[in-house]
Amino acid sequence: MESTPDIKYILLSRSGVPLLYRASSWLAADHLLSIESNVFTETYKRFYFRDIQAILVHKTKRFEIWNLVLGIVVLGLVLYTIAIMPKTASDWNDNTTPGVIALAGITALLILALLLNLIGGRTCTTFLRTAVQIERLPSLARVRATRGALAKIHPLIVEAQGGELSAEAVSEQMQEWSEPAPEVASSQITRDDPNAPPRLNS
Amino acid sequence: MEGVFNQPDFAPCPACGVPLLTEVFPALFRKTTAGQSAQAVMVEGESSCFYHAEKKAVLPCDACGRFLCALCDCLVHGSHYCPACLEAGKTKGKIKSLEIQRTHYDNIALSLVILPVAFLVTVIFSPFSVIGLGTAPAAIFVAIRYWNAPQSIVGRSRIRFVIAILIALLEIAGWIILFIYIFLAPHHGIHARY
Numbered sequence: 401m402e403s404t405p406d407i408k409y410i411l412l413s414r415s416g417v418p419l420l421y422r423a424s425s426w427l428a429a430d431h432l433l434s435i436e437s438n439v440f441t442e443t444y445k446r447f448y449f450r451d452i453q454a455i456l457v458h459k460t461k462r463f464e465i466w467n468l469v470l471g472i473v474v475l476g477l478v479l480y481t482i483a484i485m486p487k488t489a490s491d492w493n494d495n496t497t498p499g500v501i502a503l504a505g506i507t508a509l510l511i512l513a514l515l516l517n518l519i520g521g522r523t524c525t526t527f528l529r530t531a532v533q534i535e536r537l538p539s540l541a542r543v544r545a546t547r548g549a550l551a552k553i554h555p556l557i558v559e560a561q562g563g564e565l566s567a568e569a570v571s572e573q574m575q576e577w578s579e580p581a582p583e584v585a586s587s588q589i590t591r592d593d594p595n596a597p598p599r600l601n602s
Numbered sequence: 603m604e605g606v607f608n609q610p611d612f613a614p615c616p617a618c619g620v621p622l623l624t625e626v627f628p629a630l631f632r633k634t635t636a637g638q639s640a641q642a643v644m645v646e647g648e649s650s651c652f653y654h655a656e657k658k659a660v661l662p663c664d665a666c667g668r669f670l671c672a673l674c675d676c677l678v679h680g681s682h683y684c685p686a687c688l689e690a691g692k693t694k695g696k697i698k699s700l701e702i703q704r705t706h707y708d709n710i711a712l713s714l715v716i717l718p719v720a721f722l723v724t725v726i727f728s729p730f731s732v733i734g735l736g737t738a739p740a741a742i743f744v745a746i747r748y749w750n751a752p753q754s755i756v757g758r759s760r761i762r763f764v765i766a767i768l769i770a771l772l773e774i775a776g777w778i779i780l781f782i783y784i785f786l787a788p789h790h791g792i793h794a795r796y
Contacts, residue, residue, distance in 0.1 A: 407698060408753040409756040424634035426756050435756065440710055442754060443703045445650065447777045457623040459612060531634065546623075570626045 402574035412549045413539045425549060432528075432553060445535060447528055449471075454529040455553070457546055463510065470514040477507040491560055502591040524569060541557035623721040640671035652684070663687055695752055704755060707748035708762035714741035715769040741766050 409426035415421035419439060426433040430453075434445040481503045486496055526540035540546040558564045565573075606613050612621035640657040643650050649659040653672035659669035665687035676683045678697060691697035695704075714737040743762040753760070 410755075424756075433756070435754075437706070437754075439706065441703055441705050444755060446699065446703060451629060452627055454627060455625045457612075458615070459621040465756070475634065529630075550623075550625065557627050559657075563628055565608060565628055567605070567608040571605075573631050574607070591754075601700055 405468060412552060413545045415539050415541045416547075423541075425539040426535060427469055427552060427556070434535070434539065436538060447535070449528060449553075449557045451531055452557050453529045453531060455550065456527045456529065457524050457540070457543075457550075459543065461521045462518065463521070466517045467514065469591065470510055474507060474510045477503065477510065481507060492526075633720050637674070638672040638675075640673040665691070668780040698755065701755060704752060706754075707744055707751050708714060708753070708760065708766065711741045711748075712769075714738070714744065715766050719769075719773070738770040738777070741770040745770075750789035 407428050409428055412425040412427050414424040415420065422435075422437045424435045424437075430450075431446045432449045434447070436443050458588065481500065484496070484503070485500055486493075519541045521541040523541055523548055524543045525547070526537045526546055528535050528537055540549055606622060607626045608734065609623070612623045614620070615622045621736065623695050628779060641659050643654055651657040651659050651674055653674050654667035654671050657673065659673035660672050661675060661682055662669055663684040664681045665683055668684050670684050674684055676685060676688045678688065678690070678691075679699060683691065688697075688700070692700040692702075695701050702786065718737045745767050749755050749760065
């Protein structure tokens with residue numbers, strides 16, 4: 401069995417905490433690759449453009465919650481650091497200096513986390529649907545990044561599936577689906593081959 | 603449901619009100635076709651499937667040449683494989699499009715040299731710090747043994763292997779210097795103080 405040639409991938413989006421857990425999405429010529437990696441392994445999921453039925457993004461409140469939690473903790477730490485900080489240069493001594501420095505360091509890290517959350521922007525959860533699965537794409541967790549990724553994926557899917565659906569066309573199809581299907585009498589169904597799916601006698 | 607699908611911006615979900623952006627593609631409305639069914643062998647002496655003796659063979663496996671029925675034919679990027687070759691191709695990484703996991707050997711090597719150092723710093727002078735004695739050579743072994751192992755499917759440099767080897771060599775050198783200092787030059791070592 402000959403080894404298949406290397407596939408060229410282009411990074412689409414990345415999220416997670418470096419070294420501990422990372423999720424990323426990559427574009428190939430005919431599919432989207434979703435990678436989830438921890439320190440020692442990475443796992444792959446491939447979604448071929450011809451098979452993608454829908455991409456669903458919904459906004460979440462993670463952005464506001466993290467801002468609130470980090471904001472309160474940072475504010476508390478800043479106030480506490482200011483309160484315990486010696487007021488004059490002569491008040492600095494070997495007992496107070498390490499504590500103040502440690503506290504200031506922790507506060508700086510939390511401020512950095514808060515800034516990164518603010519820069520990342522609003523959060524969302526993205527799902528991708530094919531005929532056989534609905535998968536979450538953990539790398540597409542920020543609205544801005546997701547919009548950028550969708551702008552790149554959309555034309556490739558449309559090209560692979562030979563056309564685009566307008567909002568009206570989708571609504572019409574959905575309307576058809578929501579209408580009850582006509583009932584089929586069991587005598588009309590043929591099951592002659594055990595390997596073949598049942599079919600209707602037209 | 604009108605006004606939810608394929609809109610340029612987020613629209614509230616009609617059920618719960620959560621802002622949604624839904625892109626629907628033609629594949630959603632594609633009619634699903636029935637899968638192929640294997641035909642039974644009708645004439646005696648007719649070629650049959652390697653895995654199903656009673657089913658008619660339709661083509662050979664591109665890897666091993668075994669005859670396959672329509673059920674056993676697995677089409678991957680234009681090539682026809684039998685289930686066994688498909689599994690072998692997946693596990694051995696021969697068919698890249700089937701790989702679902704890879705190991706970061708470079709991170710393992712790096713962890714072997716960094717974690718004991720972090721441990722040594724935090725629990726300095728504890729008896730557990732000698733763990734570092736074994737992990738540095740182990741890191742070098744892992745780095746050399748898996749130097750040519752497939753890295754990430756999206757490309758990854760070997761810089762972590764290089765860093766792991768360099769740190770491991772430094773650690774080994776440090777341990778050697780420490781042993782020489784303690785055992786071969788006692789007048790300079792800790793014994794001299796007592």
